[in-house]
Amino acid sequence: MKLSEPLTQHFLASVFGVLAIASITGFILRKTAKSEGAQSTVRNLNARINSWWIMVVILIGTLMAGSTASALVFALISFLALREFITATPTRHADHRSLFAAFFLVLPYQYWLVYTKWYGMFTIMIPVYAFVVLPIIMVLRGDATDFLERAARTQWGLMVCVYFISHIPMMLHLPFPHLPLGNEGLILFFIIVVQGSDVLQYVWGKLCGRHPIAPTLSPKKTWEGLIGGVLSASLLGAALHWLTPCKAWQAFVMAFILCVLGFFGGLVLSAIKRARGIKDWGTLIEGHGGMMDRMDSLCFSAPLYFHLLSYFFHA
């Protein structure tokens, strides 16, 4: 992906064009919103759109800066996500050393494996070796209270926030030599489709959402939002198929699977938040909540996208 290529320029012009349309829409809604409730919704919408500008600029800048920069930026994203995850779960005094190892040994090593492209170790380091070593560090402190729960929480945090997210920069090392925007296009397709699905579910839900799917977990998610959002995001995926090795219908199916999985990722992490009595994971991204509030759908779909690409389309 080079800024000098016309295709890149057109692509970026479209992305920023969509953001500009969103900002103009937000501006018009701000002028027309009457009731206090509508104004508050529009304020949140505009905060979300402003944050989208920042996130898109960071993402595109990162991808243009190359695979090392991508590994570093996604390592930082994992770090911020894990920080929110562990902050929100109860820990005990005896977990201090194993959590230190999770943040400062396991996380950097996983992204070192991305950087060095050691795929074999990349796939097993957290599910096997971190799984074995962290409970050993924990058990040395001699505190058996809630031991399984504590070990499981740390492992979950690492799987969701580090292992899953690390698949995104690893996509840059998949062997596809002839993609028009390079492997960066694979990541752009993935993020645009899955995040687009989140946004479109929100829009469809606001426009015609009636029937809640899981009122006890996430009251704002509706059937109308889910179906409208996933189908329109899948169409978006079909339109963007040229970024990937897929044909249009294959990209539609791929996008559909990723969006459904992304939806369930959001639902699973909502259940964790609900159990802890919190609404958002943090306050980092204005209008959205924390890093994990934005990454939840990507976490659950990233490994599958990676595997589908390498299994069905290996060059």
Add this chain to the structure above:
Amino acid sequence: MLRSASVFLTKLITGVNPVWVDCQQHSDKLRVYFANHGSHLDFATLWAALPHAMRERTRPVAARDYWGRTKLTRAIAVGMFNSLLIAREGITRQDNPIEQMAVAMRAGHSLILFPEGTRSFDGVIGTFKAGLYHLAAKVPEAELVPVYLQNLNRILPKGHLLPIPLISSVVFGAPMQLEPGERKTDFLNRTRDAVLNLMPHAHQ
């Protein structure tokens, strides 16, 4: 320079997020911020959470037998944070911590005080020592601001040297005062309850 660097470093480690509940950030009055105590990061974090102008005239109160031990600990406590070091034991007429705190306040400084007197091991807030009561009686014009420090005992617990990077928050509550004729134990219970009431519900 060193002070702004330590503010930045503290905010980086503790991700601190100040929350002001029924309490103005700025006040011309003398204040005593009193908080729960579970970590070495407590006073740096509370201090860093204050607005710059308030921070400049606020001094943490720290134990001399601990922070006055070596040149290094003294340099951190006094040089960096402008702490007032007081005796926890062996108090005499010449070495009276209440009198020293009152002198610092008469010189225009607000104070940060941890009335439990020592760091809690497990995050449970212990009983308050009498110092806060005697200080409130001696400097009755001061606003007593209850502060709840969240997660710092998880970031850097007692007995550990290396912090883990969780997100903390500092919750400031409504200013209080010693009521006329209020008994010591009633006052100490009331101030401790004020800190407990600032605890977010998810963590109770």
